[in-house]
Amino acid sequence: MEVYIDNRQTEILLDEKIEEIINSVIKECLDYEKYGFNYEISVSFVNNIEIKELNKRFRGKDKETDVLSFPMEDELEGQDYLPTLGDIVISIEKANEQAKEYGHSLEREIAYLTAHSMFHLMGYDHLTDSEKIIMRRKEKDVMKNLRIFRNN
Numbered sequence: 001m002e003v004y005i006d007n008r009q010t011e012i013l014l015d016e017k018i019e020e021i022i023n024s025v026i027k028e029c030l031d032y033e034k035y036g037f038n039y040e041i042s043v044s045f046v047n048n049i050e051i052k053e054l055n056k057r058f059r060g061k062d063k064e065t066d067v068l069s070f071p072m073e074d075e076l077e078g079q080d081y082l083p084t085l086g087d088i089v090i091s092i093e094k095a096n097e098q099a100k101e102y103g104h105s106l107e108r109e110i111a112y113l114t115a116h117s118m119f120h121l122m123g124y125d126h127l128t129d130s131e132k133i134i135m136r137r138k139e140k141d142v143m144k145n146l147r148i149f150r151n152n
Contacts, residue, residue, distance in 0.1 A: 001027065001037035002082055009047040012092045018110060021148075025111050028142050029118035039085040041121070043114065051091035066094040067113040069120035086121040088114060104150050115142045 003023055007014055022043055030037055046054075048064045056062045058070075070087040090113050092106075099109040119135050126132035143149070 001030070002040045004040065004042040006042065006044040008050065009045050009092050011047050012096055012106070014045065014092070017107060021107055021111050022114050024146055025114040025142065025148075026118060028146055029115055029122070032138065032142055032145070033119075033122050035085075035122065038082055040082045041085050041088065041118075043088045043090065045090055045092045048091050048093045051089060051094065054089060064091060064094055066091055066098060067117050069117040071121045071123070088117040088121070090114070090117075102150065108148055108150070111146070111148050112139065112143060115139045 003026055005019055005022065026041055026043075027037065030039065051066075051068065052062070052064045054068055055065050058068065068089040070089070072084045072086045090110060092110075095109045095113055096106050099106045102109070116135075116139055119138055124131070124135045124138065126135045
């Protein structure tokens with residue numbers, strides 16, 4: 001498993017603990033879905049301006065959002081490189097706003113957004129109520145398995 005982290009924002013200082021959290025969440029999500037660990041995943045941290053631009057360009061929504069997922073699973077097995085599962089883009093500003101709103105830490109919010117996005121990368125969505133129930137259960141299970149709770 002290769003996780004590439006790209007911090008493209010300067011609004012909020014991120015420490016090395018964030019990388020550990022992201023890696024543990026990604027690993028737990030892959031394990032939970034029995035995907036194995038032979039994937040590359042990139043995680044980019046951006047500000048609200050950049051995520052708004054990406055949201056408009058790729059989803060047609062001219063507003064800020066907390067996280068965007070770009071699934072890209074390669075079907076080329078047996079190559080000399082790891083297949084790319086996809087890209088996760090997190091707005092640190094939005095994540096920080098939500099952490100304050102929900103009364104928990106920025107680290108916990110980043111962990112949740114990473115889990116949420118990982119399930120998108122693995123093919124889940126929440127367009128219908130039944131899809132939303134399934135996806136939320138998986139996210140909660142991963143967070144519980146990692147002992148990351150709302151008050152963290």
